[in-house]
Amino acid sequence: MKARVTVMLKNGVLDPQGEAIRHALGSLGFAGVNGVRQGKVIELDLASTDAASAEVEVKSMCEKLLANTVIESYRVEIL
Template identity: 65%
Template sequence: MLVRVHVTLKAGVLDPQGAAVRHSLNSLGFEGVEKVRQGKVIELALSETDPAKAEAQAGEMCEKLLANTVIENYKIEIV
């Protein structure tokens, strides 16, 4: 089963990488970009066939390794 995890910074956490991307986009002529928040997408191919169990496994992975839950949120998507 394919699971996609979206990890993003929590609101209020500074995003210097997003700011650098916004600045670069503006430099390239995309002047309407007011804010950029950068995140990551992680795809996991799991042998689990039960969607609920796969989601639970992915959640445990996020809590232990994939996301820094102090400053990041994550969303799990069963694909």
């Protein structure tokens, strides 16, 4: 079973990488981009065959390692 975790900075947290991307896009002629938030995607290949238990396990991974929950939020998808 596969899982995908999307981790993003929480709203209100300064995103300097997103701002750098927005600026670079403007320099390349993409003037209509008013904001960019940059994040990360983590794909996991799990041994579990039960979607519910896999989701619980992946959320635990996020809380302990994959996301800094003070400044980041995450979304788990079981594929």
